[in-house]
Amino acid sequence: MNRIARLTLFAVSMLVLTAATIVVATHMPTFGSHPLPYGDAVNSLVPPARHISNMVSAVNFDVRGLDTLGEEFMLVCAVTGTVVLLRGTRGEQLTSRPAGMHGRLNAPRSDAQVLTGRLLGPLILLFGLYVVVHATVTPGGGFQGGVIIGSGLLLLYLCEEYRTWRWFMRSRWLNACEGGGALVFVLAGLAPMCQGAHFLQNVMPLGEFRDLLSGGLMQIVNAGVACAVLGGFALVFLEFLEETREPRDEA
Amino acid sequence: MIALLPWLVAAWLLGIGLYGIVTSRNYIHLIGCLNVVQSATYVILLCVGYRWNAGPPIFDPHPPGTPAVDPVVQALVLTDIVIGATVAALLLALAVQLHKRKGTLDPEALRPMR
Numbered sequence: 001m002n003r004i005a006r007l008t009l010f011a012v013s014m015l016v017l018t019a020a021t022i023v024v025a026t027h028m029p030t031f032g033s034h035p036l037p038y039g040d041a042v043n044s045l046v047p048p049a050r051h052i053s054n055m056v057s058a059v060n061f062d063v064r065g066l067d068t069l070g071e072e073f074m075l076v077c078a079v080t081g082t083v084v085l086l087r088g089t090r091g092e093q094l095t096s097r098p099a100g101m102h103g104r105l106n107a108p109r110s111d112a113q114v115l116t117g118r119l120l121g122p123l124i125l126l127f128g129l130y131v132v133v134h135a136t137v138t139p140g141g142g143f144q145g146g147v148i149i150g151s152g153l154l155l156l157y158l159c160e161e162y163r164t165w166r167w168f169m170r171s172r173w174l175n176a177c178e179g180g181g182a183l184v185f186v187l188a189g190l191a192p193m194c195q196g197a198h199f200l201q202n203v204m205p206l207g208e209f210r211d212l213l214s215g216g217l218m219q220i221v222n223a224g225v226a227c228a229v230l231g232g233f234a235l236v237f238l239e240f241l242e243e244t245r246e247p248r249d250e251a
Numbered sequence: 252m253i254a255l256l257p258w259l260v261a262a263w264l265l266g267i268g269l270y271g272i273v274t275s276r277n278y279i280h281l282i283g284c285l286n287v288v289q290s291a292t293y294v295i296l297l298c299v300g301y302r303w304n305a306g307p308p309i310f311d312p313h314p315p316g317t318p319a320v321d322p323v324v325q326a327l328v329l330t331d332i333v334i335g336a337t338v339a340a341l342l343l344a345l346a347v348q349l350h351k352r353k354g355t356l357d358p359e360a361l362r363p364m365r
Contacts, residue, residue: 003359006273007273007274010269010270010273014266014269014270017262017265017266018262018266021258021259021262024258025255025258025259025262026255028258030254031253031254031255031256031257031258031298031301032254032301032302032303033302033303036300036302036320036321038321038323039300039308039319039320039321039322039323039324040321042308042322042323043308043315043319043322044315044316047310047315048315053309053310053311053315054308054309054311055308055309055310055319055322056308056309056322056325056326056329057326058322059322059323059325059326060326060329060330063323064323064326068330071330071333071334074334075333075334075337078334078337078338078340078341079337079340079341081341081344082337082340082341082343082344085341085344085345085347085348086344086347086348088348137311138309138311139307139309141329143329143330143332143333144329147333147336210311229333232337233336233337236337236340239344240340240343240344240347243347
């Protein structure tokens with residue numbers, strides 16, 4: 001299809017879409033003042049039933065836990081696909097001491113850069129852990145915290161250099177983190193069934209309201225999600241950085 | 252008008268994202284446009300669950316029972332963002348392989364696979 005035909009088709013479909021949007025938008029329930037039956041049910045039932053104050057985590061890890069399990073596997077699939085595509089023929093072999101790349105300087109980092117990285121790194125890691133463990137109390141959880149820790153690892157590449165990054169990032173550990181997180185989630189779902197309860201039924205002690213350890217089974221599910229997200233993001237970063245190097249450049 | 256604004260913003264994001272995809276001459280740009288289209292769903296979901304004069308659905312300073320917005324859609328958006336980021340990584344990996352094989356990232360320079 002040539003460019004003009006495609007733009008004409010796009011313009012016609014946009015006209016239809018605009019008309020449809022105006023009709024739908026004017027018939028939507030009033031913004032901000034319509035009933036929210038499911039949200040209200042969660043907001044009123046979950047704090048006494050599960051002793052936790054973060055309703056978003058409650059929905060993710062308990063009320064809709066089975067859905068989140070599906071999303072967890074989507075995450076694992078997407079990361080696996082990315083890793084397989086980027087590894088290509090290189091395979092799983094990764095030397096821990098990569099040689100320099102031909103024609104590309106392995107620029108040494110300046111002292112200021114290294115210092116900033118070493119000051120910021122532990123703080124970002126600590127903040128990520130803080131967000132992970134506060135899943136049931138304040139805005140936090142495995143998804144957000146895992147992304148913070150995973151991205152924080154990139155500081156190693158930015159502020160140290162490629163060799164240190166590769167020395168530190170062992171793909172085997174990351175694989176275990178990624179797959180193990182999903183496995184923990186599944187086992188947390190299956191374990192209650194050994195007691196005769198339902199899949200993912202919250203059979204653990206629920207703890208005190210607004211306590212760090214409240215929520216029972218949600219804590220385990222949350223830890224599994226954090227591991228899987230952290231491992232997945234770090235693996236993706238590792239493979240993308242690896243992509244700039246050809247197999248023959250590795251000593 | 253303010254009642255219409257959220258839906259129009261979402262429709263606008265969908266529209267410009269689709270326009271970018273249709274006219275794109277570079278796969279990296281196309282993946283960015285796809286993410287713009289996806290962010291329309293975030294706007295829709297968050298606005299569907301919004302309620303005037305209500306707090307966040309996290310009862311930390313305020314006690315349970317005070318008016319709060321819908322946590323169900325917020326949980327959907329949360330997982331949506333994480334999955335969206337990894338799917339974008341998958342698409343970027345496809346773009347890297349494409350550039351290796353064909354030496355171009357222009358969708359119009361490529362013929363369908365047989």
